[in-house]
Amino acid sequence: MFEYCANPDTLDGLAWLSCYLTTGKHLSFYTSFGTVLVLLAITAPVALGFGFGGAAMARSNVTPARWIGKTYIAIVRGVPDIAFFMFFVIALDQGFEYLRHQAFCPDWDQPIRQGNDFIVCSEAKLPLSTSPQWVHEIYGFFLAVLTFAIVFGAFAANVIFGAMNAVPKAQIETAGAYGMTRRQTFWRIIVPQMWVYALPGLSNLWMVLIKATPLLFLLGVEDIVYWARELGGTKHQRFTDYPHGDWRMWYFLVLLVFYLGFTKVSEAVLDRLMKRLSRGQATAGGEALRRAAA
Amino acid sequence: MSCVQTIADYGLRSIGIGERLLPTTDFTLCQQVTLIGSGMIWNIYFGVLALAAGFLLATAVALGKASNNVWLRKPSEWFVFLFRGSPLFIQFFFAYFLFLSLRSNIEFFEPFTAAWLGATIVLFLNTSAYASEIFYGALQSIPKGESEAADAYGFSGFNKFRKITWPTMMRLAWPAYTNEAIFLFHATTLVFFSGFPAWRQQGDALYYASYFADKTFNPFVPYPILAGYFILLTLVVTGLFGVVNRHLNRHLPNESRSKIRYRPKLLR
Numbered sequence: 001m002f003e004y005c006a007n008p009d010t011l012d013g014l015a016w017l018s019c020y021l022t023t024g025k026h027l028s029f030y031t032s033f034g035t036v037l038v039l040l041a042i043t044a045p046v047a048l049g050f051g052f053g054g055a056a057m058a059r060s061n062v063t064p065a066r067w068i069g070k071t072y073i074a075i076v077r078g079v080p081d082i083a084f085f086m087f088f089v090i091a092l093d094q095g096f097e098y099l100r101h102q103a104f105c106p107d108w109d110q111p112i113r114q115g116n117d118f119i120v121c122s123e124a125k126l127p128l129s130t131s132p133q134w135v136h137e138i139y140g141f142f143l144a145v146l147t148f149a150i151v152f153g154a155f156a157a158n159v160i161f162g163a164m165n166a167v168p169k170a171q172i173e174t175a176g177a178y179g180m181t182r183r184q185t186f187w188r189i190i191v192p193q194m195w196v197y198a199l200p201g202l203s204n205l206w207m208v209l210i211k212a213t214p215l216l217f218l219l220g221v222e223d224i225v226y227w228a229r230e231l232g233g234t235k236h237q238r239f240t241d242y243p244h245g246d247w248r249m250w251y252f253l254v255l256l257v258f259y260l261g262f263t264k265v266s267e268a269v270l271d272r273l274m275k276r277l278s279r280g281q282a283t284a285g286g287e288a289l290r291r292a293a294a
Numbered sequence: 295m296s297c298v299q300t301i302a303d304y305g306l307r308s309i310g311i312g313e314r315l316l317p318t319t320d321f322t323l324c325q326q327v328t329l330i331g332s333g334m335i336w337n338i339y340f341g342v343l344a345l346a347a348g349f350l351l352a353t354a355v356a357l358g359k360a361s362n363n364v365w366l367r368k369p370s371e372w373f374v375f376l377f378r379g380s381p382l383f384i385q386f387f388f389a390y391f392l393f394l395s396l397r398s399n400i401e402f403f404e405p406f407t408a409a410w411l412g413a414t415i416v417l418f419l420n421t422s423a424y425a426s427e428i429f430y431g432a433l434q435s436i437p438k439g440e441s442e443a444a445d446a447y448g449f450s451g452f453n454k455f456r457k458i459t460w461p462t463m464m465r466l467a468w469p470a471y472t473n474e475a476i477f478l479f480h481a482t483t484l485v486f487f488s489g490f491p492a493w494r495q496q497g498d499a500l501y502y503a504s505y506f507a508d509k510t511f512n513p514f515v516p517y518p519i520l521a522g523y524f525i526l527l528t529l530v531v532t533g534l535f536g537v538v539n540r541h542l543n544r545h546l547p548n549e550s551r552s553k554i555r556y557r558p559k560l561l562r
Contacts, residue, residue: 080480080481080483080500080520080524081480082480082483082484082487082500083483083500083503083517083520083521083524086500086503086504086507086513086517087507087513087517090507090511090513091513091514094513210381211380211381211382211383212381213381214381214383214384215383217383218487225383225384225387228387229387232391246391246394246395246398248387248391248394249388249391249392249394249395252384252387252388252391253388255384255387255388256380256384256385256388259379259380259381259384260375260376260379260380263379263380264379
């Protein structure tokens with residue numbers, strides 16, 4: 001990157017380090033922090049949407065919808081989440097390919113599962129074997145986001161369902177007395193008020209989501225864990241201009257510090273948000289704010 | 295090969311007893327159930343050891359956090375923040391590579407790079423941090439009256455802690471601690487997916503489940519089996535902790551006892 005990096009063998013000390021830390025692979029390492037942030041930025045709202053949908057369904061009057069909602073909430077409990085991550089990525093991939101297979105190759109007469117193989121016609125492959133590398137990477141990332149959204153959506157649904165039930169009953173009865181329909185009560189009374197009850201649970205979930213991002217590595221995305229292992233491993237003179245011993249410990253120390261910092265910042269932001277939402281609410285937090293102002 | 299034979303061959307495969315080679319073709323349901331069940335030995339091993347040792351450290355750290363002495367309080371707070379603020383997954387990786395580089399200098403650290411010791415230490419420290427936060431919360435919510443009554447009866451120092459403070463703290467913390475125990479068991483599945491290598495393919499339940507999923511390209515059999523085992527384990531843990539909970543609350547009238555409610559805390 002710098003002029004003087006042309007011949008690394010002659011460098012030492014800080015100059016060597018500055019060259020080492022700006023190699024192409026290291027730049028990929030830095031962008032992978034961006035990958036993590038992008039994943040969080042996409043997953044959080046999608047999971048919230050899933051959660052909202054799940055909670056609304058679990059409260060529904062329609063029995064099948066209620067069952068679906070409740071099952072969705074219940075399904076992710078009792079089992080290690082990492083098992084879900086491993087499961088969904090393969091299951092979703094096979095599910096998509098199976099649907100495309102049904103749509104594109106109706107003439108196919110062989111079974112899809114042949115012994116230990118899962119075989120669909122080549123037009124149904126996802127992504128198509130002819131597509132360029134970046135499509136494969138985007139598809140992998142997309143699967144990861146969907147998996148995260150499904151798993152964390154179920155957790156969020158659990159929190160939001162509880163929050164909806166925490167809205168004071170009197171409020172809902174009053175809405176009924178004013179002649180609001182169930183739908184109107186839901187959108188005008190329950191939804192605006194539930195957030196303050198949901199926020200402690202959701203912020204906890206956000207912390208958990210941050211701490212779940214290293215699992216991207218298990219889903220086959222080239223994330224920070226992948227690069228830390230890759231770059232930290234012992235490098236020999238023959239393959240690189242910057243030979244060094246096993247530095248993986250230091251790379252993972254950097255990741256550790258990154259996550260600790262991220263947690264600290266999140267805590268501060270969520271605290272402020274909680275204060276903002278508590279304003280004027282009939283909760284202990286709201287009461288404390290009122291007292292402080294008076 | 296009959297199912298009994300399979301169980302004899304693979305029932306203790308995860309701890310190196312029985313058949314060396316894993317099945318490679320024609321996987322039967324019996325093989326999958328047996329091997330994944332065999333892997334559960336590791337999950338239980340990690341969970342039980344970390345919980346037992348973590349309980350003591352967690353009590354100490356909780357007291358440290360509540361202490362007036364800065365030299366006790368600050369390190370306790372940092373310890374909790376360090377282990378609760380970062381992903382367990384990264385902690386495993388870091389610890390493994392730390393032990394690896396220590397080993398190259400000092401002979402003593404040889405066993406630390408193996409999962410049975412290294413991963414147990416990480417899990418032990420991790421659960422201590424989470425549990426100490428629970429205990430600390432319980433310590434803060436001990437009714438003032440109880441502590442004052444103890445003073446009035448002339449209790450003080452360690453005697454007061456052992457007879458009054460500690461039992462109440464346990465009673466208040468127990469439902470939350472039960473959940474922590476359940477999720478510690480769930481967290482044990484991360485061990486062989488992080489830095490720690492599975493020696494001679496002796497892994498935990500998830501290790502074998504993903505082995506089968508990779509080989510058969512069919513996730514719909516091994517993962518539900520794994521899920522079944524874990525639901526079973528969760529029920530056993532809830533049952534055992536429920537017995538303790540009843541014992542802790544035995545002096546209270548029935549309706550005011552705190553019940554254990556299953557509240558998932560998810561990933562760590």
